[in-house]
Amino acid sequence: MPPRPLPYRKPTRGRDYWILDDALPDPDAVRARCLAKEDWVQGAPHRPEPWPGLRAMPALEPDELAGVERLVRQATGARRIWAEPPAAGGTFNHNCVQVVGKDECESRPHTDSRTVCRFAAVLYLGPDVPKHCGTSFYRQQLPGGGLGGNQVLAPYNNLVDALGTRFVPPDSFTEDLRVPHRYNRLLLYSANLIHSATDYWGSTLEDKRMTAVFFWMA
Numbered sequence: 001m002p003p004r005p006l007p008y009r010k011p012t013r014g015r016d017y018w019i020l021d022d023a024l025p026d027p028d029a030v031r032a033r034c035l036a037k038e039d040w041v042q043g044a045p046h047r048p049e050p051w052p053g054l055r056a057m058p059a060l061e062p063d064e065l066a067g068v069e070r071l072v073r074q075a076t077g078a079r080r081i082w083a084e085p086p087a088a089g090g091t092f093n094h095n096c097v098q099v100v101g102k103d104e105c106e107s108r109p110h111t112d113s114r115t116v117c118r119f120a121a122v123l124y125l126g127p128d129v130p131k132h133c134g135t136s137f138y139r140q141q142l143p144g145g146g147l148g149g150n151q152v153l154a155p156y157n158n159l160v161d162a163l164g165t166r167f168v169p170p171d172s173f174t175e176d177l178r179v180p181h182r183y184n185r186l187l188l189y190s191a192n193l194i195h196s197a198t199d200y201w202g203s204t205l206e207d208k209r210m211t212a213v214f215f216w217m218a
Contacts, residue, residue: 003140003163003172006149009193011137011177016190018075019179023068023123023186024060030212031125034059034097035205045104053100054205059123059212060095068123068214072188076119078218084116092116094215097125100200101208107198109138109173111152111159112191117215120191125210127183129201133209134181136198137189138173150176152192159194181209191215 011017024030037056043049060068072081085092112120122135140148156162178198179187189195202208 003165003168005142006140006162006194007151007153008139008147008149009151011150011189011193016193017137017179018188020071020075020186020188021182022184023071024064024184025067027125027184030060030064031127031210034125034210034212037097040099052105052200053098053208055093055096055098057093057097058095059097059125065095068121068186069216071186072119072121072216075188076218078119081119081216081218083215084217086113086116092215093213095212097210097212099205099208099210100197101202101204102200103203104208105197105200107136107196109159109194109196111162111194112215114152114154114157114192116217117191118218119188119216121186121188121214121216122197123186123212123214124181124183125212126181126201126208128207129181129183129209131180131182133197133199133201134179135187135189136175136179136196137177138194138196139176140194141171141174147174150194151190 040054043051139150152162
């Protein structure tokens, strides 16, 4: 049975996503602190995990995170945003630094769970990572060549729920919009839109695609 078609909403800057450049006053200090971490947790392909590369928490210190959250509230008009850990417990990768190399993963279109966030964001922390390693938004590529939707709405909470299956053919999605990578850029977006890292880069800790990721309710 083919996956269910989704509703479509053209990603529009200032409504569905926001590009906030120069997000940190001192990104070099944040990057240096992250590079010096010794508590990295390994994901795929090093260990049998569904996520790739390396992760460590926290990415930002409280004052740095507060500054980023001010930018998010100003951009979205939200009076309050907050991190909402999953009710079932487990690891919640808010304010998490992720490092992924070019041979560790490929584009994986997905949505973030509506139960834990309304907005998600990625902060690019690699000064020498190419522009094509930013973030892309996707929509469905339907059997027969037609185009489907790009967002998950109630009563569904994530893409697996909405499609009715975890397993879809690799050509099930097509790129709709691409936001280039830029050092110290915060890309903020509605978490229910289908999205993914466009591409990964590098082979060492110093040159791999380094980002910090955030998930907020509002």
